[in-house]
Every structure is written in C-alpha cells, then in structure tokens.
Amino acid sequence: MSYLLTHLHHAFHVDEAIKSEEERVTIIRFGCEGDTTCMEMDEVLVKVAEKIKKFAVIYLVDVKEVHEFNVMYELYDPCTIMFFFRNKHIMIDLGTGNNNKINWAVRDKEEFIAIVETVFRGAKKGRGLVVSPKDYSTRYRY
Amino acid sequence: MDKATLADSFLADLEDLSDDEIQDEEVAEAGEEAVDADEDMADVPILNYDDLDSVAKLQKSQRFHDIMKKVDDAMAIGAQESSFKGTVVEDDPEYQLIVECNTLSVDIDNEITVIHNFIRDKYRAKFPELESLVLHPIDYSRLVKQIGNEMDLTLVDLEGLLPSATIMVVSVTASTTSGKPLSEESLKKTVEACDRALALDEAKKKVLEFVESRMGYIAPNLSAIVGSAVAAKLMGVAGGLSALSKMPACNVQILGAKKKNLAGFSTASALPHIGFVFHTEIVQGTPPPLRMKACRLVAGKSTLAARVDFTRGDLSAKIGQNLREEIQKKIEKWQEPPPPKQPKPLPVPDSDPKKKRGGRRLRKMKERYALTDMRKLANRMKFGVTEESSLGDGLGEGYGMLGQAGSGKLRVSIGQSKLAAKVAKKFKEKSYGSSGGTSGLSSSLAFTPIQGIELSNPQAHNAFGSGTQSTYFSETGTFSKIKKAF
Numbered sequence: 342m343s344y345l346l347t348h349l350h351h352a353f354h355v356d357e358a359i360k361s362e363e364e365r366v367t368i369i370r371f372g373c374e375g376d377t378t379c380m381e382m383d384e385v386l387v388k389v390a391e392k393i394k395k396f397a398v399i400y401l402v403d404v405k406e407v408h409e410f411n412v413m414y415e416l417y418d419p420c421t422i423m424f425f426f427r428n429k430h431i432m433i434d435l436g437t438g439n440n441n442k443i444n445w446a447v448r449d450k451e452e453f454i455a456i457v458e459t460v461f462r463g464a465k466k467g468r469g470l471v472v473s474p475k476d477y478s479t480r481y482r483y
Numbered sequence: 484m485d486k487a488t489l490a491d492s493f494l495a496d497l498e499d500l501s502d503d504e505i506q507d508e509e510v511a512e513a514g515e516e517a518v519d520a521d522e523d524m525a526d527v528p529i530l531n532y533d534d535l536d537s538v539a540k541l542q543k544s545q546r547f548h549d550i551m552k553k554v555d556d557a558m559a560i561g562a563q564e565s566s567f568k569g570t571v572v573e574d575d576p577e578y579q580l581i582v583e584c585n586t587l588s589v590d591i592d593n594e595i596t597v598i599h600n601f602i603r604d605k606y607r608a609k610f611p612e613l614e615s616l617v618l619h620p621i622d623y624s625r626l627v628k629q630i631g632n633e634m635d636l637t638l639v640d641l642e643g644l645l646p647s648a649t650i651m652v653v654s655v656t657a658s659t660t661s662g663k664p665l666s667e668e669s670l671k672k673t674v675e676a677c678d679r680a681l682a683l684d685e686a687k688k689k690v691l692e693f694v695e696s697r698m699g700y701i702a703p704n705l706s707a708i709v710g711s712a713v714a715a716k717l718m719g720v721a722g723g724l725s726a727l728s729k730m731p732a733c734n735v736q737i738l739g740a741k742k743k744n745l746a747g748f749s750t751a752s753a754l755p756h757i758g759f760v761f762h763t764e765i766v767q768g769t770p771p772p773l774r775m776k777a778c779r780l781v782a783g784k785s786t787l788a789a790r791v792d793f794t795r796g797d798l799s800a801k802i803g804q805n806l807r808e809e810i811q812k813k814i815e816k817w818q819e820p821p822p823p824k825q826p827k828p829l830p831v832p833d834s835d836p837k838k839k840r841g842g843r844r845l846r847k848m849k850e851r852y853a854l855t856d857m858r859k860l861a862n863r864m865k866f867g868v869t870e871e872s873s874l875g876d877g878l879g880e881g882y883g884m885l886g887q888a889g890s891g892k893l894r895v896s897i898g899q900s901k902l903a904a905k906v907a908k909k910f911k912e913k914s915y916g917s918s919g920g921t922s923g924l925s926s927s928l929a930f931t932p933i934q935g936i937e938l939s940n941p942q943a944h945n946a947f948g949s950g951t952q953s954t955y956f957s958e959t960g961t962f963s964k965i966k967k968a969f
Contacts, residue, residue, distance in 0.1 A: 392828050
C-alpha cells in the first residue's frame with residue numbers, strides 16, 4: 342500500500358486513466374495490496390515515480406477491489422505491471438514467454454527505468470512490441 | 484668616519500622636524516620626564532654623536548609641549564558635545580587640535596625610531612644580537628633598561644616584557660654573545676635614551692587616547708563601522724583623516740600590520756594582510772574561515788566612510804550605520820547553508836536532438852573514418868562492364884572503377900587528407916629534384932620512384948574524390964595569377 346502514488350478504485354477510473362494520457366506512458370500495477378511481492382514492487386515504483394514523471398505516470402490498482410480486469414488480463418499473480426501508450430497496450434519481449442506484462446517484482450530502480458524508457462521510445466515510434474534491454478528468460482536459476 | 488656619516492643622515496632627516504629649541508624649559512607634565520643628558524655638549528656646533536639631543540629634537544620642542552598641554556586640558560574638560568556648529572568644521576579649534584595630534588603622533592613615531600637607532604648603536608657593544616631578535620623599538624628600550632650592564636641574563640627578570648618564546652631566545656643568545664659590558668658613561672646615556680623613548684611612547688598613548696575620545700566628533704561614520712579605538716589607530720597610523728581617505732582600501736586593510744618576526748620563528752602560520760581592521764568587533768565576530776573575507780569587506784566600507792567623513796558629508800553617522808548594516812547582512816548571507824539539492828526528473832527520451840559539435844578537431848577525427856577516394860571509385864561501376872574482383876570471377880570484393888580504363892589514372896594514390904597541414908608543409912619544403920634556391924612558387928614536378936613514368940603532380944588532388952575542394956584556401960596550392968610589376 343503506497344500513500345504516495347495514485348490508487349484507482351473503479352474500473353471506470355482505470356479506463357479514463359489509460360485514455361487520458363497523450364504524451365506519457367501509463368504504467369498500471371495490478372496487485373493484491375498486502376502481498377510482499379506487491380509491496381516490494383510498490384517501493385520501487387514510489388522511488389522511481391519522480392524521476393520518470395516526464396514520460397511516464399504510475400497508477401496502482403487493487404485486484405481484489407477492481408475485479409473487471411482479472412479475467413481480461415489474466416491477473417493471477419500477486420503483482421502485475423502493464424504498460425499503455427495512447428490507449429494502446431504495449432507489449433515487451435522480456436524473454437519469459439509472456440510479452441503482455443511484468444508479473445514479478447523488479448527490484449532495481451535503474452532496471453525498471455530502462456524498461457520504461459524502452460517502452461516509451463518504441464511506443465512513440467508506433468511500435469506495439471518492444472524488446473526489453475535485459476533478458477529475463479533465466480530469471481529462475483535452477 | 485662611519486659614525487659621522489650616520490649622524491649626518493640623522494640630521495638631514497630631521498631638518499623639518501625641529502621647531503625652536505628651548506633647552507632650558509622644564510615644564511612639569513603628567514608622565515613627562517624632562518631629564519636632559521649632556522646639556523653642555525650641545526654648545527658644540529659640530530655634531531657630537533654622543534649627544535642624543537642633537538638628533539632627537541622633538542621632545543624638547545615647544546610644539547610638543549604645547550600640544551601635550553592642550554591635550555591634557557581637553558581631557559580634563561571631558562567629552563563635551565561639539566559647541567561649534569559652524570559649517571566649516573575645519574575652523575573648530577578642537578578639530579585643529581586633533582589634526583595636530585595626528586601629525587604629532589607620526590612625528591613621535593619618527594622620533595622613537597631615531598632614539599631607537601641611537602640606543603641600538605650604543606648597545607651594540609654590549610649585546611649585538613639583540614637588535615635582530617627584538618624589532619619593536621619600545622620593547623627594545625624596555626629590555627635594554629632591564630638588562631643594563633648585566634652579562635648573565637639568568638639574573639635578569641624579563642617576565643612581562645616579552646612573550647616567553649622570545650625571552651627564551653634572548654636568554655640563549657645572551658649566553659653566547661660576543662658583547663662586552665659598556666662603560667659607566669655610555670651606560671648612563673643609553674639608559675637615559677631608553678627613558679626618553681618610553682616617555683615618548685607614553686605621550687603617544689595619551690594623544691591617541693584623546694583622539695579616540697573625540698573620534699565620534701571627527702569621524703562619526705568611520706567610528707560607526709569599526710569602533711572609535713580602531714578608527715583612532717587607523718587615523719594615527721595614516722597620519723590624519725585626509726591621508727586615510729586618500730588610501731585605497733587594500734592599504735587600509737594593512738594599516739597596523741606587525742613587522743615580520745626575524746627571530747627564526749616561522750611566519751607561515753601568522754595571518755597575512757592583517758592590520759587594525761582585523762581586530763574590529765565585526766571581523767572578530769565572524770567565524771574564522773570567513774575572517775579574511777570579512778576583513779576585506781570592512782576595509783572597503785570603512786574607506787568609504789573615511790572619505791565621507793573627510794568631506795564632512797554626513798555628520799549624523801547615518802551613512803556609517805547603513806554601511807555597518809550592509810556589512811552585517813553580507814556576512815550573514817555568507818553563512819547561509821547552500822540551497823538543498825532538488826532531485827531532477829529524467830528528461831523525456833529522444834526529445835532533444837543531439838547537440839552536434841563542429842570544428843577542426845571534429846573534422847580531423849571524422850577523417851579517420853571518412854570515405855576515401857579509392858573507396859569511392861571502388862563503389863562505383865561502369866555501365867556494361869564487369870568489374871574486377873579480388874578473388875577473380877566475381878568472387879571476393881569488387882574493385883568497381885579502380886583500375887578501369889578511362890578513369891584517367893594508372894594508379895590511384897591514397898591521396899592526402901585535406902587537413903594534414905603539417906604533412907603538406909613538409910611536402911612543400913622538400914622540393915624534389917631541386918636544391919633550396921628555388922622560389923616557393925615552383926611546383927615540384929619530378930621523377931620519383933613512387934610515380935614511375937607518370938608525370939603527375941603529387942600535390943594535385945584527384946578529379947573525382949575531392950568534391951568541393953577549393954583551391955582558393957588551399958594549403959598546398961600556389962598563386963593562380965601573378966602580375967609582374969614592370
């Protein structure tokens with residue numbers, strides 16, 4: 342639960358947030374508020390929000406409060422991040438197989454800023470799919 | 484003789500100093516000792532070096548006595564409000580007295596120096612090293628009086644006369660001194676001279692005290708900034724308000740700086756450029772790292788105030804107060820913490836176009852990766868003609884126009900970079916095939932192993948590659964048109 346970022350409590354608000362931004366990437370974090378993964382991610386989001394505010398805006402959505410997107414976006418993880426630009430969902434090739442979202446907590450601020458910048462650059466050029474600067478295919482080391 | 488010339492120089496210095504000498508006037512002044520040494524010697528018109536009076540005339544002069552008397556009277560009256568409300572304050576007798584006091588204090592200084600020289604010369608026989616250890620004339624006089632004719636310095640108590648470090652040095656030097664005790668007569672004269680010096684010092688102190696008490700009347704603005712004591716000292720050392728106002732501020736800062744201590748102690752730790760201004764309330768109240776800065780500031784503003792006072796521009800000290808407040812505000816501003824660092828958000832990616840730089844340096848750097856003429860030729864192909872290739876038969880790299888007939892060249896030289904000025908100059912100087920007697924305008928057509936039978940000017944660029952090469956500003960080109968003067 343972060344008090345410094347904007348929470349959205351209705352599906353309508355979420356829609357409006359995605360549609361209203363003309364110049365910036367909209368980052369929506371869908372998550373269960375009490376979860377540790379979610380809280381870690383929120384920490385990073387809070388620290389990063391000021392820095393990237395010129396080209397990205399962050400919103401938090403509690404999945405238990407707003408149900409409408411759960412099935413649509415397959416939000417079954419404790420913490421999910423999705424990127425939108427001018428009402429279009431931007432996909433990222435992270436190497437994990439799922440290009441639609443980031444469904445783990447990114448711990449490093451610089452890493453996260455790099456991903457957001459890549460999304461912004463690609464989206465501005467009109468691409469629907471961008472390639473992440475870091476490859477996460479081997480994220481789980483067995 | 485050495486002594487005579489020395490005494491002559493003293494006399495020459497004192498030409499303007501002495502007024503009428505009234506030898507037998509003995510006025511009982513508070514703190515003034517009127518002991519005369521060797522009065523009968525003064526009858527001899529030829530300068531007798533033994534006599535102090537012939538060189539140190541001020542103390543016996545009428546002027547001196549008059550001023551001291553006036554000072555005493557004025558001090559007795561006490562600090563009264565200025566009763567003289569005229570426009571021209573220069574006419575006020577008290578102001579006149581103060582001006583006279585200032586000149587007198589400078590004169591006293593000179594007199595003390597003279598007496599100090601006298602004492603020093605006499606005491607050299609006894610303790611020669613002392614003059615280089617103790618520079619200040621009054622300290623020297625006190626010391627001489629205390630030591631007297633004593634050879635063993637451990638019997639002499641020097642506490643309170645000097646800082647303990649100096650006492651130590653003096654004692655050590657005294658134990659190894661090459662001096663001998665003085666004769667009785669010599670000693671007597673020396674001690675009397677010491678007394679005179681000390682008396683003059685007392686008189687000077689009194690004069691300065693008087694000036695200080697009247698400071699608020701003389702220089703209200705200056706006193707408002709630095710305080711009346713320091714203002715009086717500044718005026719005393721400068722030799723009057725007019726002299727003080729004519730000085731630049733950097734000199735005012737230095738006024739009252741102590742002389743270098745030559746006793747072997749390092750002056751590296753002693754603060755440089757410190758005078759009376761350093762000891763003012765304002766400067767002493769600032770934290771030590773800012774003191775030099777504050778010193779300079781105060782010196783500057785006090786010079787302004789002194790100039791205002793000299794021209795009597797502001798008698799109510801309002802300007803002085805304003806300057807003082809200004810100084811205090813500035814000092815406070817210096818002590819403010821720097822503004823906190825704002826976290827800057829990152830700029831929007833790709834929003835600003837890259838700042839392209841230009842210039843000779845960049846051009847030279849780009850040249851290393853530039854497209855050469857050879858490569859340009861290789862990139863182009865002739866229509867309808869198969870190009871040669873490195874591995875033959877169309878394999879390998881194609882050679883394009885290189886080596887094709889009709890390009891006008893048998894070989895393509897690597898060519899010179901446009902900016903290789905040094906190389907071009909060297910090339911020009913090395914005139915192939917001609918000795919150094921030719922004019923600089925001759926071209927160097929010559930047979931060299933590089934060219935073989937081909938007669939091409941190595942300085943001329945290829946037709947193709949140079950593109951927009953202009954011969955107007957060319958480094959290696961020659962004059963295009965020369966008119967012969969007839």
